[in-house]
Amino acid sequence: MIRCAVLDDYQQVAMSMADWSSVADRVQIDVFQRHFDDEAALAAAIADCEIVVIMRERTPFRRSLFERLPRLKLLVTTGMRNASVDLAAASERGIVVCGTRGGGEGTTELTWALILGLARKLVQENEALRGGGPWQQSIGADLTGKRLGLLGLGHIGGNVARIGQAFGMEVSAWSQNLTADKAEAAGARLAASKEELLAGSDIVSVHLVLSDRTRGLIGARELGLMKPTAYLINTSRAPIVDRDALIAALREGRIAGAGLDVFETEPLPADDPFRSLPNVLATPHIGYVTEAAYRGFFRGVVADIEAYLNGSPANVLG
Template structure:
């Protein structure tokens, strides 16, 4: 039986887990490059009964799944993957399994972006390295400022606690946020997303991408933000309207943005998010930490072993 492990960009898949439990029963092929075309991908994995994918790096939509008749087990890292067509997988008899969580990386990266934006670290570091002016910018304070959160789930709640430690006032909103949940986190529950946007000095997004949240932040919403405010998105790119955000950043409607996620990934080499001076951008590395990767790849091996033993674990369905 053949297994393809896709998108191992850092070339660590084989060292982050012990593959011995399945190595005698499965021939594992690890791919380090991202396939730019569906035809190239199909050519590479069409003989594989098992495919393991890392988050949403390679979407598995109906059209692709239909071109892989040998596929029997699809393993995704995490317990949710919006880029997999679960209905199509079910119709083809493909078992889809997930793995345990992803550590604290996204929470930590959120604060790296906030701090980097507030203290203009990229500009100051570049100036220092180039022998430029000594101290060329004036940083923004966190203490006493308002942190607005769109989403107060697992990650949002952790981001809130760190904001409180910095002495920030924290407000939050999500479609299902209750007064009880906000109070338990020591956070003020905003009456609407508009309140979060209008009052936040730093607004950070921690919502799951779905029909209700796709395009949630558009041109009208961005216009409500203070011109001195910063928007941080470590959740999913399509939650924010791309063109509206670009316009807000170019026009100065918004002071800046910290971005780790995009509508298209990898980001094209000529994409303006790579070069706008008021954008601090990272290549979707919120979950890319040693702890996360060890959990993910160990989970992949466990899922494959359980499937081979006839008792699949952590099976996903269309509602996840």
């Protein structure tokens, strides 16, 4: 039988989120819950696999890894975009890379969980309550009447904008190609510049695709434009915001705090400052980790494997 490895199944749900019976008689599936930090160890574990399934960008597939896997013929990634896969290297080796579609609005909802958690200091108040600490030790920040600034107004950014309006917030948006008409259609005002958006917003939320144009878009200069009472939210991609500049701004209190779901190294090292900074509300990249998304992803995985086995790969990337 063809061997297939499913990597990084952190929640141990890969086999229960979809019906694998259509490929079960042709494919032996090995599921790995633990994350492989070492490329050599990973290559040894999946060396006999013709098919590998990866969850988003948890495990990068670079040229060096492809070169260690001569039997690999099909790589299936959840999502229709994966910046951690070297598509050119895969193509050179005749490896088909396919994507899948998810479902639900998990990232939109988590964005608002982070905003509300920071604004109302929910973690601090909950810890105090559980630990017998002071009763009512903080004063929450109001959202009504405040300005929500969105960097990016695509599908997720547009949804975040509409929820901001429901909270009675003034919504502005900016990206390099955003037009006033598109912003207005989402209920937002087009900011004249990135700088204007940063300087005038009480909450800044990032909803951009990582590219050469957006990498490092928010650095020390940009963070310096923000209000000292403002919060930065990033549920998009970590490299859009300069890590060292953000840590410095948080440590020095130059912004009020940050809500983060994405990091340049994942899982986050145990001693990483983002784990301990008191003005950071951080989650372990769970924006897309919802039942609707997972069911969509794994059903797509099975469909992609079946199409490959039948000689007609679907959802090919690159």
